[in-house]
Amino acid sequence: MEKIILLLTESSLETVPKELLNDPVIIKDAKRRDVNPKYLILDRARHHRAMIRLVNAEKRGRPDIVHQALLLIQGSLLARNKLVKTYIHTINDLVIDVDPEIRPPRNYDNFIGLMSQLFEVGRVPPVGKPLMKIVSGINYVLSMELPDRKILLDDVRGKELSLRSFIDYVRNFKRPLVMIGAFPRGSFEERTYWLADDVVKIGKYVMDTSSILCRLLTVLEIELGLIT
Structure with a gap:
């Protein structure tokens, strides 16, 4: 395996949708944070009352899931050895x-501020080398990374594999793309299933994004000799 590409898929990360921009909860929070409401990051912890009427609300407003995932991935030995590449969908x-x-x-508050800037400007920092940038879509990932296998980790439709079997399978490919949901509950969209070559479930238990990543990253680091 040359590199693993991780795609945090259907992530619960977005700015406040236009139908909520005039909600008093949103206006108050935007003023407190000194942010234009259009670029305020939707967060259920602060915007729960405003979100009640949103379509698909149970799947939205959890940027903390992305924050935790990025801390795990980018702080891993895989990242330090340039063996992982991260995208957020x-x-x-x-x-x-x-x-x-x-x-x-x-x-977390600093992370939210960074995400607001990212959605406003399209990249962070605004000048110099971008550490994060918004790109055209999943086709960008496929054309840039040229993965030789696209694997979706899903507890609903996935074929059950042990963690060891999954790692052994992933290592058969040079540049596997592993898609991990970064939302609190609900199902993947059908277009996500269509994108995948394989749909896999690790073990018998439903695991959240951070739990999956902890296990996946650690075992890969052991298998690649980064941890002895």
């Missing part, structure tokens, strides 16, 4: 290209 079908060298802010 959002629930609104945007794709964010994450520079392999970025170390995301550990403070």
Whole structure:
């Protein structure tokens, strides 16, 4: 395996949708953060009352899932050895290209501020080498990375494999693309299933994004000799 490409898929990361921009909860939070409401990051912890009427609300407003995932991936030994490349695919079908060298802010509020800037400007930082940038979509990932296998990790439709069997399988490919959902509940869109060559479930239990990543990254690091 030359490199593993991780796509945080249908991530619960978005700016406040236009139908909520005039909601008092949103206006108050935008003023407090000194952010234009159009670029305020939707967050259920702060915007729950406003989100009640949103379509697909149970799947939205959890940017903390992306934050935790990025901290795990970008802080891994795989990242330090340039063996992993990260992309974020959002629930609104945007794709964010994450520079392999970025170390995301550990403070959540700082991360949210960075994401607001990213959605406003299209990249962070605004000048110089971009550490994150919004790109055209999943086809960008496929054309840039040329993965030789596209694997979706899903608890609903996935074929059950042990973690060891999954790692052995992934290592058969030079540049596998592994898609991991980064939303709190609900199902993948059909277009995500169509994209995958394989749909796999690791073990018998439903695991959240961070739990899957912890296991996947650690076992890969052991198998590749990065941890002895």
